[in-house]
Every structure is written in structure tokens, then in C-alpha cells.
Amino acid sequence: MRALIRIFSVVLLFIGFLAHSTAAREPVLKVLAGQKYEEIGQDILIFKDYTHQVSFQEILSEQYQKQFERGNQDVLSFGLQDISLWLKINVELEHSESVPYMLEIAFPTLDSIFYFYQDGDRWGEMFAGDRIPFSEREIDHKNFVFPIQPAPRKITTVYLRIRNKGSIILPIKIAPKEGFFAADLQEELLYGIFYGIMIVMFLYNLFLAFAARSLSYLYYIGIIAGNLFSLSALNGHAFQYLWPNNPWWANHVIIFGIGFWIFSGNLFAIRFLESNKNSRGYHIGFKVMRFMGLIIIVLAFVLDYEISLVIANYTLAFNCVYLLANGILFWRKGVKVAEIFTMAWALYLIGILLYTLRNLGFLPVNFMTTHVLEFGAVSEVILLSISFGYKYRLLEVDKKKAQKNVLDIMTRSQELIQLQNDDLEHRIQERTQELKQKQDEVLQQNEELNAKNEKLTEAQTIIEQQNILLRKYNDDLENQVATRTNDLQQSNQELAQNVQQLEQYAFMTAHNLRAPVARLLGLTNLLELSPDTDKQEWMMILSKIKEEGNSLDAVIKDMNAIIQLRSAADVELEWVNIEEKVNQVKRILKNSIAVSKIEILLNTKAFTEIKSNPTYIESILYNLISNAIKYKAPGDHSYIEIKTERLEENLLVSVRDNGVGINLDKYGNQLFGMYKRFHPHIEGKGLGLFLVKSQMSILGGDVKVESTPGLGTTFKLFFPLSL
Secondary structure, X not given: OHXXXXXXXXXXXXXXXXXXXXXXXXXXXXXXXXXXXXXXXXXXXXXXXXOOOOOHHHHOOHHHHOOOEEXXXXXXXXXXXXXXXXXXXXXXXXXXXXXXXXXXXXXXXXOEEEEEEEEOOEEEEEEEOOOOOHHHOOOOOXXXXXXXXXXXXXXXXXXXXXXXXXXXXXXXXXXXXOOOOHXXXXXXXXXXXXXXXXXXXXXXXXXXXXXXXXHHHHHHXXXXXXXXXXXXXXXXXXXXXXXXXXXXXXXXXXXXXXHHHHHHHHHHHHHHHOHHHHOHHHHHHHHHHHHHHHHHHHHHHHOOHHHHHHHHHHHHHHHHHHHHHHHHHHHHOOOOXXXXXXXXXXXXXXXXXXXXXXXXXXXXXXXXXXXHXXXXXXXXXXXXHHXXXXXXXXXXXXXXXXXXXXXXXXXXHHHHHHHHHHHHHHHHHHHHHHHHHHXXXXXXXXXXXXXXXXXXXHHHHHHHHHHHHHHHHHHHHHHHHHHHHHHHHHHHHHHXXXXXXXXXXXXXXXXXXXXXHHXXXXXXXXXXXXXXXXXXXXXXXXXXXXXXXXXXXXXXXXXXXXXXXXXXXXXXXXXXXXXXXXXXXXXXXXXXXXXXXXXXXXXOOOOOEEEEOHHHHHHHHHHXXXXXXXXXXXXXXXXXXXXXXXXXXXXXXXXXXXXXXXXXXXXXXHOOOOOOOOOXXXXXXXXXXXXXXXXXXXXXOEEEEEEEOOXXXXXXXXXXXXX
């Protein structure tokens, strides 16, 4: 039993030793001078850093060296993985002399590559990637190229740290520096043919678009432009030659090109297949995909590159499938041009699917899967161009058929017209004979009618003369009636106004006299009830009677003033100097102006004189200025500004103050009423604005008010220009 245990232990130790020995043996790429080595993925060691935190010094430690794994593919492909990828490459030159080599990664869209190499006793570092300007690359090449100097008969180790937001595909090759660039000529020649075909088709169809004035050609060259944007960026040529100092655009132009291709492709499909006529539902689908193309174009500028790239790729794949399905549908519906259209999209779709599966790691990386998009784009462009010619040939055939049908119809129409003309001519001859007979009868009847017409003419002349006299009499009568009607209407209006004014006056008289008369009666009744009242009380009652008599007298005077104002049917007009009238009012109110310390400003630049009634003008200015003085705001900076202005239809005199103002929302409808007062704490009758309004009405003018409580009031006096 113990012997078996010992044997088992020895076997385990031997197996462990073998495993350790196997792990210790790292792959070494043995190169011969002048030889080129491609697809060396299985000679590379790999470590996947999912944390993105491992440094180069840590990679050199034994802990991480044990975690390196050997590559299992000739071309390493990791799909869309969010990792930092460490590569370790051991190279041994089987030659006695040192020969410089170049290490190339033929995938131009990698974000960042750190290259670590041995420089004597220390490690050197280089950086590359499509996130830095192209001019900062150590070696001018569309792919990422680093120098490597393997030592003769000795293992030289280099490390690469690679990070990319998109697919990670690593076609790595090592080639001698001498002749390295010359080896790319064949591939660049193929790219030149590809770009040449695309650019020639672009320019040719651009010329056709302007010559034929067809939007279909413009949409078609949009497809070509979208392909050129995306593919030139994916191949690295756009970054190398077009925008080498703009790495941001070098990445995002791929998304922009995809969006532009989707947008133009669906516009082309709508126009080319005439989807609005053949299938309304699929036409809406084309418009939705066109809108998605616009969204992707916008996302290229505003969204994170990784997210927008995923959205663009999925949308592109779906759009190709949708276009292919619609091509098949329209083909089955009998749309002849859909046949070549479908084949074009089928080849392009196959190319996109193969390219996508390669990027995701499902297909191997080889010449076909690497360049399938270029083949698909060229075939798509050529087939779509052929479909253009085919479509216009069909249109030409249909045009000839339509012309032949038109000629046949015209021939049949001419035959029918000839038959109708013959029949019509026969009928005309018959009708001509009938008309000739009728004409003879008509001539005879005309002779009889002429004799009667002569008599009628004489009678008509007499009637016309009488009608002229009658119309003249009617015109005179209508003018008289119109004049009398106007006079009666004016009289009725004046009478109605007078009646209304008399009613108002009677009401105001009764209202204003009632209070003082009632108080007088009350005082006299008090004397009758108390005849033995002492002298002092008698004197007090008499003083009250006197006050009420004065109040009654004031009311009567106000009524007389109103009566005189109402009775002024015609006022005499003369030229009135505004400045003189303002000065006259200032003399009358001299004491009030001095006490209130108010400043009166006069601006008569527009006009100085107005044709009006001087008494009314002075009364109006007096009432407005005295009101402004009464209702001035507290403080020493009060003013009244009087200004003249010329309007299109009126002469304007404005009186503005910065007083307490009036609440027009509350009192606007009562402002020009008789005995209306809105500031009870200030002495007044409430008659001034009533007189202003009445006098302006008599003068044929109008008055308007603008006021804000606490900020002041402006009275605007509008005088007619006719005065």
C-alpha cells in the first residue's frame, strides 16, 4: 500500500514538473533576415485586463506573467469587449547580424496603443492611436507601425497595451524595414482602383444630376459619398490624407458616413421605386429610416463614440435588410427596376453581414472578410448605376409605346372627324335651303315692321321728351326732400341733446338744492320750536343759516355757469396765444403756485397759437393747472409741463404733472361728471373737469386722460385742424 502511494506521488510530481516546464516555455517567433511574417497571432501571449488599472511595472511582475495565455488564432479577434489587452511578443533573430524590423497592426481604428521595448537596461515607450493627430505618429503609415530591433541569436521581448471602444481585431505582422513600404504598393493599388471607381461614379452622376436636373442622381451620389466617408475612415486613408490633425472627426466620420448613407439610400429608394405609388405602408417605412439616418448624423456630433457606433451599426444592418426586403416585394409586384435594385442591396448586405461577423469575432480575419465592404460598395454602386440606365431604358420604351398609342388615337380621331365633317356638310346644305326660305319670309315681315317702327319712333321721341322733364322734376323733388330730411335729422339730434341736458340739469338742480334747502328749513324750524332761546344760540343758528344761504348761492351760481355754457351755441373763434394764456393763469394762481412751490414748464415748439375761443382756452387751462396744484404729490420737486404737438388730424395740447394721480380703473367712468371728487381730503367742488369736458365738446375737440396713482396725470386736449 505504501509503495502504491509512493508511486502515485512520484507520478503527480512528474506531471507537475511537466506542466511547469510546459508553462515555462513561452512562444518565440524565430525570424530570418529579409523574411516577412504575417498572422503571428499564435506566437503571441495575451493578458486581458478587465479593470484597466494594471500598469506596465505590474505586468513585468511574476504574478501577471503567469496569467499570460497563448493566442489561439492566426489573427487575434476579440469582438466588442471592454478590456485593456496586453500582448507579449518574443522575437529571436536567427542571423549573425542585427537587422531592423517593423511591427505592424493592420487595424487603423484602434483608440490607443502603448508600445514597450527594451532599450539597453531600461524599457522604452511609444504611443499611437487614432485619438492623437496623425502627425504625432513615429512612422507615417495608415496602420500602426512600430520599429523593432531583434538581437541576433537572442530573444527580444516587446509589450503592447491596446484599448478600443469598438471591435478589437489584431492582424499583426513583422517585416524587415527595408522594403516595408514597397510591400504595400499592391494593396494601395487596389485601394486606388476602389477609390477611383467610387470618385468617377460620384463625379459622373453629379454631372448627370445637373444635366438631367434629377433628384434621383443627387440621392445616388449621396450613397456614394456615405460609402466613401465610412470606408476611407475604416481603412485609415481619410485620417492619413484628409484630416490628419483632427482625430475626433477621424473617428466620428465613420458614424456620420453611415448616417449619410442611410439617409441618402432611403431617399433614393423612395424616388427610384416610386414607393408612394406602389406601396403606401413601405413608403412610410422608407421615411422612418430616412429620419433614422438624420438622427445618426446628429448622434455623430453629440453622443459618445462607442454608443453612437453601436446604434449606427445596428441601424445600418436593419436598413440593409429592410431595403432588400422591399426590393423583393416590389420585384414581386412587377416593378421591373426592382430586380437590379434588389441584387445591389443583396451584395452590399452580404458584405455588411460578413464584415460585422468578422468584427464580432465569429468569422476569421482574412483578405475577403477584411475587404468585403469595398467589394460590396463597388458592386452596389455599379449595379445601382446599371439600374439607372435600365430604368431610363424602360422609360424610353414606355415613352415610345405611349407615342405610338397617341399616333393611333390621332389617326382614328382624324377618321372620325372626317366622317363627322361629311355628315355635317350635308346637314349644313339642308339647313341652308331652309334658312333661305325663312330669310325671304323674314324680309317681307321686316318691310311691314319698318313701317310700324317709323310710327313707334315718333311716339318714342315724344315719350322721351316727357321722361326727361319728369326725371328733372323728380331730381329736384329728391334734392328738396334730402335737404329737408337732413335738416330734420339735425334738429331732432339737437332737440334730443337739449332734452337730455335739460333732464340732467333739472335732476342736478333738484339734487344740489335739496340739501341746503333742507338744512335751512331745519334751522328755521329750530327757531320756531325754541322762541325763548338765548341770544348766543340765536346768533349761532343765524350764522348757520347764513352759511347755508351762501352754499345755496354757490350752487345757484354753478347752475348759472352751466346754463351759460349750454346756451353758447356759437362761440367766436380767434387766434389764441398759448403762452399768453398760460401766463394769465399763472398770474391768477400766483399765490397758490408760490405756496405749493410748483414749477410750470411750457414747450410750444410745435405751435404757439391756435384758432379757438380765448375765454374757453383760459378756463380750460385754469381748471387743469389749479387741479394739478391741488393734487400735487408731497415734496418739493413738483412740476406741471404744458406741451404742444402736431398730429396728423389734430393739434394736441398736453398738461402733465407728477402729482398723486387718479385710479382710472376705479374712477375712469366718473372722471368728467359734475361734482365728482376722488380725493375727499382735498378741498374742491368737482366742477372743473366737468367744465373742461363741456368746453372742449363745444369747441369740437376732445379730452383724454392718462394717469397712474402716485406717478402723476396727463390731460391731452385734441383740437381739430379745421379750426
